[in-house]
Amino acid sequence: METKVTIETVPYEVLERILSNTCITVEDVVNCSLTCKYLNGVCQRNSLWRSKFLFQYPYTHRQIYSKERKDWKTQYIAQYRCKKKLVQCILALSRTFVWSMYHDYEWPDIPRRALALYQDLFSQALGDANNHYVLDDCHNILNSGNPCMELTLKYYADKLHRHTYERLVIGMKWEEFLEREDCYEKGLLWVVVGLRPIPKMCSEAGVLTSLDKLTEETLGHIKETYPDNPLSSKTYSKEDLACTVSSQWRGEYCVQILHAVHHVLKHKSGFRINNSLSESEPDHYCIDYVLQHRKGSSKLLLAIQLCVARRLGVFAVLHRNLSDHVLATWKLYYNGQDGTSGYVDNCDLCKKDLAMLVVEEWQQGELVDAKGMCQAILQQVVFLTECWLKGERWQAGEPVLYDLLDEETYNQPIRLLFTAWQHVEHWKMSRLYHYMNQLLRVTGSKHTQGKILHLSILLRINSKLTLVKLLQFRRQMGQPPNTMRDLLRMLASVDKRARTRVMELKTLLSSGLASHSSLNPLSSVPWPHGWPGGEMVQKRRVDRKSWQVQFAVGEVLEQRGGDLCVVYDWDSMCVESEDTLVLMGETGLAYGTDQPFYRVLTDGGSARYLAQENLRHAHHPLHIKNPLIGRYFTAFIYPFYLPNPQKAYEYPEDANIREQNALTLKLKFATSN
Numbered sequence: 001m002e003t004k005v006t007i008e009t010v011p012y013e014v015l016e017r018i019l020s021n022t023c024i025t026v027e028d029v030v031n032c033s034l035t036c037k038y039l040n041g042v043c044q045r046n047s048l049w050r051s052k053f054l055f056q057y058p059y060t061h062r063q064i065y066s067k068e069r070k071d072w073k074t075q076y077i078a079q080y081r082c083k084k085k086l087v088q089c090i091l092a093l094s095r096t097f098v099w100s101m102y103h104d105y106e107w108p109d110i111p112r113r114a115l116a117l118y119q120d121l122f123s124q125a126l127g128d129a130n131n132h133y134v135l136d137d138c139h140n141i142l143n144s145g146n147p148c149m150e151l152t153l154k155y156y157a158d159k160l161h162r163h164t165y166e167r168l169v170i171g172m173k174w175e176e177f178l179e180r181e182d183c184y185e186k187g188l189l190w191v192v193v194g195l196r197p198i199p200k201m202c203s204e205a206g207v208l209t210s211l212d213k214l215t216e217e218t219l220g221h222i223k224e225t226y227p228d229n230p231l232s233s234k235t236y237s238k239e240d241l242a243c244t245v246s247s248q249w250r251g252e253y254c255v256q257i258l259h260a261v262h263h264v265l266k267h268k269s270g271f272r273i274n275n276s277l278s279e280s281e282p283d284h285y286c287i288d289y290v291l292q293h294r295k296g297s298s299k300l301l302l303a304i305q306l307c308v309a310r311r312l313g314v315f316a317v318l319h320r321n322l323s324d325h326v327l328a329t330w331k332l333y334y335n336g337q338d339g340t341s342g343y344v345d346n347c348d349l350c351k352k353d354l355a356m357l358v359v360e361e362w363q364q365g366e367l368v369d370a371k372g373m374c375q376a377i378l379q380q381v382v383f384l385t386e387c388w389l390k391g392e393r394w395q396a397g398e399p400v401l402y403d404l405l406d407e408e409t410y411n412q413p414i415r416l417l418f419t420a421w422q423h424v425e426h427w428k429m430s431r432l433y434h435y436m437n438q439l440l441r442v443t444g445s446k447h448t449q450g451k452i453l454h455l456s457i458l459l460r461i462n463s464k465l466t467l468v469k470l471l472q473f474r475r476q477m478g479q480p481p482n483t484m485r486d487l488l489r490m491l492a493s494v495d496k497r498a499r500t501r502v503m504e505l506k507t508l509l510s511s512g513l514a515s516h517s518s519l520n521p522l523s524s525v526p527w528p529h530g531w532p533g534g535e536m537v538q539k540r541r542v543d544r545k546s547w548q549v550q551f552a553v554g555e556v557l558e559q560r561g562g563d564l565c566v567v568y569d570w571d572s573m574c575v576e577s578e579d580t581l582v583l584m585g586e587t588g589l590a591y592g593t594d595q596p597f598y599r600v601l602t603d604g605g606s607a608r609y610l611a612q613e614n615l616r617h618a619h620h621p622l623h624i625k626n627p628l629i630g631r632y633f634t635a636f637i638y639p640f641y642l643p644n645p646q647k648a649y650e651y652p653e654d655a656n657i658r659e660q661n662a663l664t665l666k667l668k669f670a671t672s673n
Helices: 012-019 026-033 037-043 046-056 058-065 072-096 112-120 123-142 151-179 184-195 204-225 251-268 287-293 298-311 348-352 370-391 414-423 426-443 446-458 464-476 484-511 578-584 645-650 654-672
Strands: 315-320 330-335 341-343 366-368 556-558 564-571 597-602 607-611 633-637 640-643
Touching: 012 026, 012 037, 012 046, 026 037, 026 046, 046 058, 046 072, 058 123, 072 112, 072 123, 072 151, 072 484, 072 645, 112 123, 112 151, 112 484, 123 151, 151 184, 151 370, 151 426, 151 633, 184 204, 184 287, 184 298, 184 370, 184 426, 204 251, 204 287, 204 298, 251 298, 251 330, 251 341, 251 348, 287 298, 298 315, 298 330, 298 370, 315 370, 366 370, 370 426, 426 446, 446 464, 578 607, 640 645, 640 654
Parallel strands: none
Antiparallel strands: 315 330, 315 366, 330 341, 556 564, 564 597, 597 607, 633 640
16 A cells, blocks of 8 residues: 655655755745644754854854854844844934035045944844844845845945954954964965955855865876876875975975976966956955966965965975065975975976066075965055056046055145045045055055055045044154145044034934934934035926936936946036046037036946036946945836935935936837837
């Protein structure tokens, strides 16, 4: 007689394995537990909830609860209940640091003392896990849902994640690395953590697995090419492939192994050198990206060869040329068991490659330890980032920054630096500021510290403390300040507004954000510092000039040349100087400056000020990739962007214009097609 197959006949372990899959959400598990008593028993298992907790909050689990026995369902519920409050508190940043059309109130970056308020936000509910929870949930916000939705929430979650990541992860990883200063692998892994101020955890297990795989491929190549090598007659397990602190082979065998490693990386696996900074991130200076995409910095590829060689029993170190240039060449220096040592030259295939030829002759260099390797890689990143910023050009054909990052320009009056950021791409300089902070952590250089202080002024990451540090630095360098009186006056004004807004944010966080959803960002909380005119000025289309404004905030347009952009502000006539128009390429206008002008975010990542005659509706509107898009808009719903509450309050009449234009364009394009 055949037995009837039911859900009760399936073992708990099988069902748990199915429910533990990452595609099954916690909501699915809860719904499954309500179906029958048997499934309810499966869904109550502690091991199942641990897997769900580990997937949703990996950093919290690894740093706080990994060695403790917990009721994981209760712990998950405690973390989950904090999410609604965290979302409201993140959006409070948008409400507090609201942007207006007045230059004095533009805030490119949020003060660190404002972000520091989130360090104790959930201390009563979660205790020591507060910062780890913020890190995990910000990561979940940034990597979940539709990439075109919740843009404002993701923009400010990214700000909070970067601050927490810098404070919690980078510092901790650096301290761990210093305890094992001779470990090149740890240095390479820290470079990943230091260079990427983004919500992406470095997978150490993935890096080690890739290095093990390269080691196994090298072993296979040695058995084919060098049958007399001692490694050819031995079988190694993964436990045997560990980094060595002294050579196990004679010098001639060390050379064979190093040549085999080079051949596998360069000629068999196809790793290629890329010493230029990419437009998005310097990923080719991160070992996990290099191992995956097989291209990266020449220094990094050499360090990878070193890690593989050490796993095969060859004690080798990095030597750099005596040249002080950041792009100076490196070589591997080996020490054999029999006392022989020397540098490893390029193979015959590389000598034939013209791209690999080095113009200057190699001189015996000096040792590069693991800390020095980090320093050299970060120096190269900062150097190339500065070159990238200086060399970039607008359509007008003039460099954006000229020599803004040179020491001579740093000594000029700070008043010029205060207005300079309007004409550059702020997010790129913010990235350079982050890289310099990591370089300062490694080197402690006064030169780097001076650049960071001046970039702090330029990016308005400033306060009286920044001014004091800048004055002390200049006195130490023998450079007395010239325009300190004006600088004191400007910074005192900025510092006063910053303190006021931080206090307003603190009040919002402590009051429970009951009035968070109000469209008017000033409705319930008074602004002691006062806006011009007492309130935020709303731009309305009531005067004759405003009737000529064809486009609305949130519309996706095409620039002259076909590039996409989105409007985030408009003026009924030009309010910028002639120098700004020249810098933006807005010269030779048919209607002059007596026409509407628009501030737009471009698809290339910049912000521009363009005349109405050089803009038109886009035939195929798309989501624009710009780091500042979430500051003004909350979602992209074809064919336009929806402004966030603050921007919608500033432009109350643009919603009707935006919808009318969208309907007209749909009918027009449908007819033409």
